[in-house]
Amino acid sequence: MSTPRFLSLPPGVSPVQIDTPHGQFAALEATPMSGVIERLPALLVPGLTGSKEDFIAILQTLATANRKVVAIDMRGQYETPGPDDAAAYTCPALGNDVDAIAMAVGDGGPVHLVGHSFGGLVTREAVIDGRTKFASFTLMSSGPSGIIGPRERAGRAIMRELPELGLEHVWTTRYEPEALGGGVPDEIIAFLRKRLFANNPTALATMAAQVLDQPDRTEELTQIEVPTLVLFGEHDDGWPPGVQAEMAARLGSEIVVVPGAVHSPAVEAPETTAAALTRFWNSAEAIRRPAV
Template sequence: MSTPRFLKLPPGVRRTTIETSRGPFAALEALPGSGVPERRPALLVPGLTGSKEDFLAVLQTLAASGRRVVSIDMRGQYESIGPDDESAYTRAALGEDLTALLETLGPDPVHLVGHSFGGLVSRETVLADRVRPASLTLMSSGPCAVTGQAATKAQSLRDAVPQLGMQAIWEIALEPDYTGRGLEPEIVAFIKARTLGNSETGLACMANEILTSPDHVEDLAKHCADTSLRTLVLYGENDDVWEPAAQAAMAERLNASKVVIPGAAHSPAWDAPETTATALTAFWNQAEHPCR
């Protein structure tokens, strides 16, 4: 990562705030070069410890196809305000936030993309069925709670945050790890700002949510069949959070389209941005014109 893409906004991408009925959400917004979207918009939702910047490398390419594309910090993440109320960070409550965002970004139906834990939250939004998206993409997201090493990390985060606080966790564990990887100082500075900007209550609660999520794939499959909602399961071939085989099986259960990104791990939008953006654009176009 020689270029700090997290810190430099490409042309046509800007920082903004999306005001909704459930409060404001910090966002990155990309528009087509003409400034006039001709296709349906898209909303990109990050994972547990992520932020809107996780999609920075794909925003410009996605918007070039004629769309308004918005990535957000969920409630309590980085630059989106979050309360100390634990009930604000359940999957259902965060799903209601996404419903409000879909309403705000309308009136046209919005393509919804959830990465990792953001995929579990997006599933809640779809199943609540208060606003129907133009399509649903589950990116590097599994059928239920994480297991194995990913579960161990989530448990450590859930248990350590209330005991130590994020400042101490940053100084003791995270900063030495990031600097030891040889990351550029400005990238480490960004990751520090993002880490300490998170709501500690939110982080602990969302870590618990990713550890306890039930399998709602059958419910989602029925909903998609009943409403003709097109769904894509997209993941890196080397994903180390949810096993690729588990995601492939989920795609089959959902009767969903499936794209495996070569060479990518858990963050295809970062590891292979052009391939990921091309796959998303093709899927969105097909969802808008299924007969073509």
């Protein structure tokens, strides 16, 4: 479970609702504090048990490059409601939502797309399905197929325990001890509890199953002509760094390894992460410009 660096919103960042044909999605929108929006917008998608707040520490910095940046809660996450229907939370279904949100954020034009962890598997669906033309695609702490290692075990525990024992058990036996052991401040622990309990239980269980069992779609992604970045922490405990590096090589993509970070670079190393994204996005936009 990622822990936002701070919960108060920095200047230039506001809560908004994104209206789409698929319904409304809760979001945080960052815009430049000075100057005008002259670059393509960006859309940030969180991981399992995460939310838009996981990107708070980088939103303002990203927007200073004169672009609009939007972070969302996916359907069934935190402040975006969802139905008690598992079919709404498969990667293809959530990818369809991302397509619709991207169209709204970009007013029909291209956007830079970032998917963190499980959000990487979801956004990959949107890129591969070809319904939306993206300016670039970043896989942040995500992998080629289902998650492995310690986070795989946590995901399987959620699938096993949630239907029988409920969210209270999952919180008190797993997430609360992890937060307390990490020295997380009380106010952030309170937020993490509120966020977990706001998730639709069907969404949480289905997403946990999805993050475990996704097939490797790297070869399909290589067929899509979109600038791609693979970014992860040097100590990632989700998909191992070597697995993500191998995926980047197969994609022929850029790669950024964030020093000192684990599974949430936007939280653990926000300035490094924001700088890497801004450089990559600017480079992708330069490629898009026609020669004079």
